[in-house]
Amino acid sequence: MNGRPGTIRSLLALGLLALLWPSPLRHLLERDMAVHMIVQLPLLACGGFLLGSALRAHEPRWLAEADWLGLPGLLLVIFTTSFWMLPRMLDAALADPAIDGVKFLSVASFAGLPLALSWRRMPALGRAFLWANFIPKLGAIGGLYLAAPIRLCAYYRLDQQAAAGWTLIAVAVALAMAWFVIAFVGVPMSQAPAQSCRAGNEAA
Amino acid sequence: MKAGFPVLLTLVLSSGAAALAYGTEGFHAVTSEGARALAVERTPRPVPDVALTDQDGRAFSLGDYRGGAVLVDFIYTRCPTICTANGGDFERVLARLERRQARGRIDLVSISFDPQNDDREALKRYGNRFGAQAPRWRIAAPVDGRGLAALLKTFGVVVIPDGFGGFVHNAAVYAVDAHGRLVRILDPDATEQIMAAAEQAATP
Numbered sequence: 001m002n003g004r005p006g007t008i009r010s011l012l013a014l015g016l017l018a019l020l021w022p023s024p025l026r027h028l029l030e031r032d033m034a035v036h037m038i039v040q041l042p043l044l045a046c047g048g049f050l051l052g053s054a055l056r057a058h059e060p061r062w063l064a065e066a067d068w069l070g071l072p073g074l075l076l077v078i079f080t081t082s083f084w085m086l087p088r089m090l091d092a093a094l095a096d097p098a099i100d101g102v103k104f105l106s107v108a109s110f111a112g113l114p115l116a117l118s119w120r121r122m123p124a125l126g127r128a129f130l131w132a133n134f135i136p137k138l139g140a141i142g143g144l145y146l147a148a149p150i151r152l153c154a155y156y157r158l159d160q161q162a163a164a165g166w167t168l169i170a171v172a173v174a175l176a177m178a179w180f181v182i183a184f185v186g187v188p189m190s191q192a193p194a195q196s197c198r199a200g201n202e203a204a
Numbered sequence: 205m206k207a208g209f210p211v212l213l214t215l216v217l218s219s220g221a222a223a224l225a226y227g228t229e230g231f232h233a234v235t236s237e238g239a240r241a242l243a244v245e246r247t248p249r250p251v252p253d254v255a256l257t258d259q260d261g262r263a264f265s266l267g268d269y270r271g272g273a274v275l276v277d278f279i280y281t282r283c284p285t286i287c288t289a290n291g292g293d294f295e296r297v298l299a300r301l302e303r304r305q306a307r308g309r310i311d312l313v314s315i316s317f318d319p320q321n322d323d324r325e326a327l328k329r330y331g332n333r334f335g336a337q338a339p340r341w342r343i344a345a346p347v348d349g350r351g352l353a354a355l356l357k358t359f360g361v362v363v364i365p366d367g368f369g370g371f372v373h374n375a376a377v378y379a380v381d382a383h384g385r386l387v388r389i390l391d392p393d394a395t396e397q398i399m400a401a402a403e404q405a406a407t408p
Contacts, residue, residue: 068209071209072209087236152234154237156364
């Protein structure tokens with residue numbers, strides 16, 4: 001189905017994942033709690049997403065059939081992202097490069113990749129349900145970070161935690177607005193995305 | 205919906221739940237702080253015999269306290285905030301120890317993780333501020349960096365720069381029992397719990 005675009009996309013994905021690994025960049029992206037959660041983790045998922053959309057044509061039939069409405073795949077995405085957002089796991093990834101390696105591989109292959117395959121199988125109502133759950137939850141976690149009087153991560157200061165809280169709230173508000181616009185105003189066809197990850201995942 | 209669906213769903217649900225249970229110590233802790241306290245209570249860990257020097261310049265190690273309990277905390281003497289509070293916490297414990305009748309020794313050791321700045325003079329000044337006198341309450345620094353690293357690792361202490369030339373660290377009181385094992389990690393404010401844990405740890 002997609003020969004060349006698929007190859008380009010998988011190269012892009014592997015390039016992105018390879019770029020995120022070398023330690024100076026990794027340390028830069030993990031030094032701050034907000035950047036770790038809102039830049040590094042989504043970028044890793046993005047890499048997996050690109051890879052997934054490139055491999056879509058080669059997906060085995062049994063998998064496409066067993067992943068009914070995309071339910072198992074999207075559950076896998078939810079489990080994986082919840083796991084790596086546990087404050088304890090953010091700490092563990094910083095303390096041990098081996099655990100960080102597991103994070104890289106699993107966020108790409110168990111969050112980004114299944115999102116690319118399963119999201120398009122989920123009916124519109126199910127997608128709306130997922131967005132409607134995801135966005136307030138993001139804001140609520142942000143609020144919790146702001147309200148917590150103690151540090152949740154041993155590797156991050158209290159002011160970094162508060163900054164992560166504000167950033168999560170900002171992202172939640174931005175997503176809610178974007179969703180509202182897309183749902184009630186619509187996306188002009190000329191902008192039909194595929195290049196950027198987020199746009200790709202909404203349009204898929 | 206195909207026969208593969210329930211299989212895939214069960215696989216995702218069970219492995220996801222297992223991962224989350226692993227990541228939260230059986231749904232009991234989401235922070236590394238909570239997780240390490242639980243882990244220590246379940247499996248006490250032997251404390252390394254690291255060479256230390258106290259405020260009087262005397263050499264000793266935590267192994268010397270076997271047969272009695274020792275309460276440990278980690279400090280740096282330039283600390284303007286939490287260590288001062290910690291010093292106050294140990295001061296309260298000391299007052300309780302002086303009135304204590306029960307058998308079994310209970311001693312206090314404050315260990316500096318900043319041996320570069322905390323020379324004997326600095327340790328002495330910190331001790332005088334809180335009425336600490338060896339051997340009941342030693343203010344100590346590890347002799348070398350390897351020893352310090354071993355202590356921080358065993359006790360699970362994470363020290364990060366505070367951005368103003370000082371440090372931020374997870375503050376706690378650590379109870380080491382008569383067999384030289386770290387058995388409890390306690391909130392520094394909870395004097396009653398600290399005393400109860402120390403009494404229990406002092407009984408061989």
